[in-house]
Amino acid sequence: MNHLRLPLHRAIVVVGILSALLRVDQILAQQPSADATNLKLIQQLANHKKVQSAFTIIDALEPQTLRDHIYLAEIPAPPFKETVRAAAYKKLLEEAGADDVSIDSVGNVLAWRKGTIGKKTIALDAHLDTVFPEGTDVTVKHRGDTLLAPGICDDTRGLAVVLTILRALEKAQIETKENLLIIGSVVEEGAGDLRGVKALFRNPAIKIDSWISVDGGGGSIGDIVNAGTGSIRYKVIVRGPGGHSWASFGLGNPHHLLARAVHYFDEAANVYTASGLKTSYNVGRIGGGTSVNSIPFESWMEVDMRSEDPQRLNEINEIFLKSVEHARVEYNAQTQSKSPALTVDVQRIGYRPSGTTPADQPLVKQSLAAAAHFGAPLSLHFESTNSNIPISLGIPAVTLNLGGQGGNPHALSEWWVNDRGAEGIKMILLVVLAQAGM
Ligand SMILES: [Zn+2]
Incomplete structure (x- = not known):
């Protein structure tokens, strides 16, 4: 019996069913989950005494994080015009205890926190600029718990998150094995064409081994960007x-x-x-x-x-x-x-440039595990962010969520509310520690 010899119309039906099954398979294969090894690693980190203390500090710092967030949001920062906000951010990073803070030739703020071994450098980035032109009213308005201002999510919240992570590392006296390079990057938005991050990777004095951007418009902390459009x-x-x-x-x-x-x-x-x-x-x-x-x-x-x-x-x-x-x-x-x-x-x-940090790369697995640790639903995404550049160079990179809830990025009605925002900060801290070791 030759079961392959089907009438044409039946053959088409079979091919249709097979390809539909294949599509379902592909979709299932794309549904990410956290693996046991990295869940265990994240669990161990989260149980560490010093990390527990950092978590308590992050909770206690909530009012400070909010103050930093509002303070930075009210400094206008159109692409190519981030100088004033950069200077303010530099000062905050210095006060928070970074080892060495400088501004590079294109205006990126670079803050080093040296590791005990320091063979590798883990970059933790948020971008300084917003899409809004000069003259936009960036006063932060409060409606109940909700903060309203152009750029309040994207990416001013990211700047505040990174700053709080540095404060928590310092106050909890956590020493990482590898170096941390905290970056307030310029020109992520608009026609700037990722000028800030491109300049960083052209700088021969800096070698970055993995890259974490904190960026987006609010949402689940399990939404992980591992690929660049x-x-x-x-x-x-x-x-x-x-x-x-x-x-x-x-x-x-x-x-x-x-x-x-x-x-x-x-x-x-x-x-x-x-x-x-x-x-x-x-x-x-x-x-x-x-x-x-x-x-x-x-x-x-x-x-x-x-x-x-x-x-x-x-x-x-x-x-x-x-x-x-x-x-x-x-x-x-x-x-x-x-x-x-x-x-x-x-x-x-x-x-x-576009590309993907493979889902089996440790940075992606650790990010998924850290989000799963807080019970967040997991998904992997394509997006156009600063991570595009390291990804295109073959350097593992992810863009992680800001924490809290937000909406209307790039619109004058942009908003953010501190709904479990501290959880987002803790999650990123865990990923940083998984990468940098302690
Ligand atoms: Zn952004």
Whole structure:
């Protein structure tokens, strides 16, 4: 009996069922859980006398953590304009007892806490900047227990969390084996393209072995980011002589060429993104031209492409570049008898590499175990954060949650409430200690 010889329609049903089962399998495989070895390690750390004392200190520091949080939130810090907040944060880290605090060439605050062995360096990062431009009212308003202010979660709470961890380590007299490098990083948000963290990894004087960012918009402490969504951004500018729409008719029209490029890109990218790991593309802004009866001398657009997978990010990038080039060649060939060729200037204005810290990497396992220790539901995520850079360099990195509850990040209505916020701080402390040893 040849059970493989099925009528075509039945074969399709079987294939359908098999692939559905496969998808369920994949989903189940992605549901993370804490493993026994790391749960035991975290349990042992949590039971340590000094760590118990650090936990008590973190609870006692709650009003202080809140004061730091509000104080920092009320210092405006748009990307590239973090200087005042950086100076304030530096002072707080010094007062908290860091060994050596400095500000590097791009404005990152770097605070060292030396380990007893100090062969490795564990980075603990929160970003100084917020998405809000200069002039935004950043006064923190209180509505019951809820704090409202632009940037109150993302990432001012992260700064306060890291500061409290340092205070707790100092007050509980915990010596770690490895070095801790506490970072208040600049330009995580917006068009800054992770300038702060990129500069750190270019600095030959600093070698980072693992990386923990504290960032996000509030939520469960079991939401662990172990993968970075990569992005590539372009500004494309098409230029030509420009002229009167009637008198100079026939001259190359930059808008027409640009529109053709968008059409070819959308057509091909739509097919490409219809299957496979999530990959996105977006023409976000378009501009140029002077009046309805003028052939524009310039036409421009800004484009954003993202993917969870580095290979797919490269592939959609190729599709984009080919589409623009195709439009340029084709359009200029069409108008060549009447017009000088239009020029196309393709400027890459952003690049965040993507990648994943594997789920079986100790840093990820320890993060899951630390969240499980507090009974939090566990999940692993893709997100675009400072961790993108170490992940792309093969350095284990995770982004951990801020603790507490929050919402509306990047909106003027951003809020945060201290709902079991101390638990989030303790969880990150456990991950730091698992990494740095004691
Ligand atoms: Zn953030």
